[in-house]
Amino acid sequence: MNASVSKEPLDARDRPARLTVGVVGAGRVGPALAASLQLAGHRPVAVSGVSDASRRRAAALLPDVPLVEPAEVLARAELVLLTVPDDVLPTLVDGLVETGAVRPGQLLVHTSGRYGARVLDPALRAGALPLALHPAMTFTGTAVDVQRLAGCSFGVTAPEELRLAAEALVIEMGGEPEWIAEEARPLYHAALALGANHLVTLVAQSMELLTKAGVAAPDRMLGPLLGAALDNALRSGDAALTGPVARGDAGTVAAHIGELRAHAPQAVAGYVAMARTTADRALAHGLLKAELAEDLLVVLADQERRPGGPGPGETR
Secondary structure, X not given: OEOOOOOOOOOOOOOOOOOEEEEEOOOOOHHHHHHHHHHOOOEEEXXXXXXXXXXXXXXXXXXXXXXXXXXHHHHHOOXXXXXXXXXXXXXXXXXXHHXXXXXXXXXXXXXXXXXXXHHHHHHHHOOOEEEEEEEOOOOOOOOHHXXXXXXXXXXXXXXXXXXXXXXXXXXXXXOEEEEOOHHHHHHHHHHHHHXXXXXXXXXXXXXXXXXXXXXXXXXXXXXXXXXXXXXXXXXXXXXXXXXXXXXXXXXXXXXXXXXXXXXXXXXXXXXXXXXXXXXXXXXXXXXXXXXXXXXHHHHHHHHHOXXXXXXXXXXX
């Protein structure tokens, strides 16, 4: 459900106390969030990073903040951002607890979309205050990320008694808190990945194909088209569907697949899968007429059982 949080500026009594902030994992997310918290008056005091790239990011977004080991980050900070890959997070939490690095009363914030607050249960048992604050944003690792946090939704999961504190931190970063139930976190994260991550793949493939077709500036050609398509989809959902699949142009779809087999066989499987999903949704919403859908679905089925199986780079 939506978090019922006022959009008015926080009264001083409602603002969390100014905190020292540490970052464990200087990937693309952690330094940006710490820099945003710094703008709200909190004080970054320590950051850990392993790779040269992470160290450069920390230096650029958090200048003069010392690079130290994770345990030292926790020793210096009242609010610790655990911004590591999802698969690393449980092991990291266990290790910090087992070495005694976690202190009672310390705010531990992870930014994983997959996990809720329960992944921090070992730290909770050690007295820490667990928060899951996942920004629904793609990050570049540069200062532009701090600006993009303005109006960005955050998936928030925390114990009920920490809900207001979690929401206040999100608002201080310029974000919009959205309460996500613990059990809904994997589905929530899958939804975001389906939209954002796969969109990048689709756009990159489209740009490659336009380049092969002789288009000199595929980004300029796609920008207005994709911007309008995204806006229409967000406003109207399936009603925004257009193109040969939604129209039931089976011959055009077959021609597309033939061209892809000749010039980009690795793109065929994705095209066919998305065309079938698009056809199913268009049918369900009354956009694709049943009599036109029949020929279209025959074309797609023929491609799926094509003699010899999928072409190079395709999947069954």
